[in-house]
Amino acid sequence: MLDETTTAPLGEEEVRTLVRDEVRRALERDPGTRKAAFIASKGTLDWAYPPLILSTTAAASGMEVAVFFTFYGLNIIHRDFERKLKVDPVGNPAMPMPVRVPDVLTAMPGMVPAATAMMKRRFASHNVATIGELLDAARESGVRLIACQMTMDVFGYTEDDFVAGVEFGGAAMFLSEARRGHVTLFV
Amino acid sequence: MLDETTTAPLGEEEVRTLVRDEVRRALERDPGTRKAAFIASKGTLDWAYPPLILSTTAAASGMEVAVFFTFYGLNIIHRDFERKLKVDPVGNPAMPMPVRVPDVLTAMPGMVPAATAMMKRRFASHNVATIGELLDAARESGVRLIACQMTMDVFGYTEDDFVAGVEFGGAAMFLSEARRGHVTLFV
Amino acid sequence: MLDETTTAPLGEEEVRTLVRDEVRRALERDPGTRKAAFIASKGTLDWAYPPLILSTTAAASGMEVAVFFTFYGLNIIHRDFERKLKVDPVGNPAMPMPVRVPDVLTAMPGMVPAATAMMKRRFASHNVATIGELLDAARESGVRLIACQMTMDVFGYTEDDFVAGVEFGGAAMFLSEARRGHVTLFV
Numbered sequence: 001m002l003d004e005t006t007t008a009p010l011g012e013e014e015v016r017t018l019v020r021d022e023v024r025r026a027l028e029r030d031p032g033t034r035k036a037a038f039i040a041s042k043g044t045l046d047w048a049y050p051p052l053i054l055s056t057t058a059a060a061s062g063m064e065v066a067v068f069f070t071f072y073g074l075n076i077i078h079r080d081f082e083r084k085l086k087v088d089p090v091g092n093p094a095m096p097m098p099v100r101v102p103d104v105l106t107a108m109p110g111m112v113p114a115a116t117a118m119m120k121r122r123f124a125s126h127n128v129a130t131i132g133e134l135l136d137a138a139r140e141s142g143v144r145l146i147a148c149q150m151t152m153d154v155f156g157y158t159e160d161d162f163v164a165g166v167e168f169g170g171a172a173m174f175l176s177e178a179r180r181g182h183v184t185l186f187v
Numbered sequence: 188m189l190d191e192t193t194t195a196p197l198g199e200e201e202v203r204t205l206v207r208d209e210v211r212r213a214l215e216r217d218p219g220t221r222k223a224a225f226i227a228s229k230g231t232l233d234w235a236y237p238p239l240i241l242s243t244t245a246a247a248s249g250m251e252v253a254v255f256f257t258f259y260g261l262n263i264i265h266r267d268f269e270r271k272l273k274v275d276p277v278g279n280p281a282m283p284m285p286v287r288v289p290d291v292l293t294a295m296p297g298m299v300p301a302a303t304a305m306m307k308r309r310f311a312s313h314n315v316a317t318i319g320e321l322l323d324a325a326r327e328s329g330v331r332l333i334a335c336q337m338t339m340d341v342f343g344y345t346e347d348d349f350v351a352g353v354e355f356g357g358a359a360m361f362l363s364e365a366r367r368g369h370v371t372l373f374v
Numbered sequence: 375m376l377d378e379t380t381t382a383p384l385g386e387e388e389v390r391t392l393v394r395d396e397v398r399r400a401l402e403r404d405p406g407t408r409k410a411a412f413i414a415s416k417g418t419l420d421w422a423y424p425p426l427i428l429s430t431t432a433a434a435s436g437m438e439v440a441v442f443f444t445f446y447g448l449n450i451i452h453r454d455f456e457r458k459l460k461v462d463p464v465g466n467p468a469m470p471m472p473v474r475v476p477d478v479l480t481a482m483p484g485m486v487p488a489a490t491a492m493m494k495r496r497f498a499s500h501n502v503a504t505i506g507e508l509l510d511a512a513r514e515s516g517v518r519l520i521a522c523q524m525t526m527d528v529f530g531y532t533e534d535d536f537v538a539g540v541e542f543g544g545a546a547m548f549l550s551e552a553r554r555g556h557v558t559l560f561v
Binding site: 009010018019022023026030031039041070075086087112155171174178180182184 | 202
């Protein structure tokens with residue numbers, strides 16, 4: 001700390017020391033560290049979790065958060081998300097199955113509902129919040145949920161198709177949020 | 188605003204006030220807010236759109252943008268992108284189909300061309316630019332298109348395989364762009 | 375450079391010039407440019423490469439790096455990663471195959487091991503490090519490898535299932551790293 005008398009004039013070295021101190025403090029509270037913007041582009045049950053878990057966790061730690069739902073990710077905020085969000089084991093050999101089956105069998109009718117039910121049971125039995133609970137938590141904690149207008153049009157959705165509290169915008173709206181924050185993820 | 192006379196000496200409190208003012212202004216024009224770097228790693232028609240729409244939108248708002256094409260994403264800047272970029276409904280139950288069919292049927296010959304044609308029609312009928320138009324817009328607005336040399340070698344591509352204007356580099360080139368910007372996305 | 379005599383008092387304009395100079399230098403060494411945080415969420419051989427190549431390249435250029443393994447990405451740091459990481463050509467028409475075959479054939483038993491072996495041969499013949507070598511390089515260069523506790527529980531893994539050197543944490547641990555760095559990617 002320099003001289004406490006506010007009227008004492010400062011020389012260059014004293015000013016430089018003071019400036020470095022203020023700049024270091026300012027970068028520690030860099031507004032970029034308090035802002036996150038996510039894109040949710042996938043429309044399956046498994047990939048609905050990461051944007052909702054990350055955005056509610058970020059909001060809980062005091063960050064300002066926006067999630068931009070685009071392409072298949074529009075499923076997550078669709079009024080019918082319960083029915084629309086499924087898990088497909090085909091093409092994902094990393095998906096844990098009760099019994100390992102070749103793709104030609106995972107492709108059979110019935111495997112998508114079976115894999116979806118299994119994932120829901122597994123998450124519930126480990127006390128992971130459901131998608132509906134995570135959506136509620138996001139809205140309650142001030143997370144902005146933005147539906148991509150361009151892909152809404154392409155996929156034939158209207159504003160009425162989405163859960164309450166959703167905003168509507170384009171890539172420019174996402175970028176105007178994202179450019180001011182450090183954490184930006186495309187899920 | 189402090190004393191306008193540039194020769195009047197300032198005391199510590201006056202200097203601190205002035206410094207906070209300058210630092211706040213500097214963080215508002217933080218160079219990180221004006222730079223975006225994207226990775227395009229997927230090689231299907233649907234996943235070719237997000238990196239091109241985001242990068243041209245960012246460039247239109249005055250940002251400096253680089254897109255790094257790696258793994259299957261090299262398809263997007265391949266001279267034959269029209270033929271190479273397809274949509275596969277298998278393993279993506281979120282893909283809207285004219286009629287919902289089980290995976291064992293979406294896996295039949297003919298379904299990839301059908302899904303690809305359907306997506307092209309849908310995008311065209313909603314006046315979304317084609318991949319060729321978006322690539323032109325990217326180059327015209329100064330977006331840097333960088334092909335990943337390591338995966339080019341692995342997949343057997345040479346520099347001649349790509350559209351004009353593409354640069355060639357590695358993960359280090361991507362990171363030297365990305366570390367200076369806030370918006371960094373892996374598509 | 376202003377007057378060298380540290381005791382000469384400075385006026386407002388002199389102080390502003392000095393402050394802008396210091397702030398510009400501070401933003402050039404912005405700590406955000408030296409920090410990267412990645413999420414590895416996919417569990418196939420192809421998608422194991424990007425987080426490991428990007429994190430070891432970032433560490434080699436002096437950045438502090440953390441990788442958070444979640445969902446299927448837990449496969450990458452599992453003790454059995456050699457056996458668990460496979461490539462599935464189904465649902466990815468961008469995957470280069472020796473001969474282009476329709477999905478109904480790529481879904482046949484035997485195609486996953488064949489595609490996995492082909493990708494390993496291609497990478498090895500172009501001197502790309504193996505996953506095991508990249509994991510070693512990551513740990514040797516100080517990259518933090520964090521396993522997501524929530525998905526470990528859901529998938530039935532315990533701490534003993536992972537390679538040495540792995541830490542355990544949640545989305546909040548990832549975000550506390552990510553918010554302080556510019557480069558944040560979800561793979």
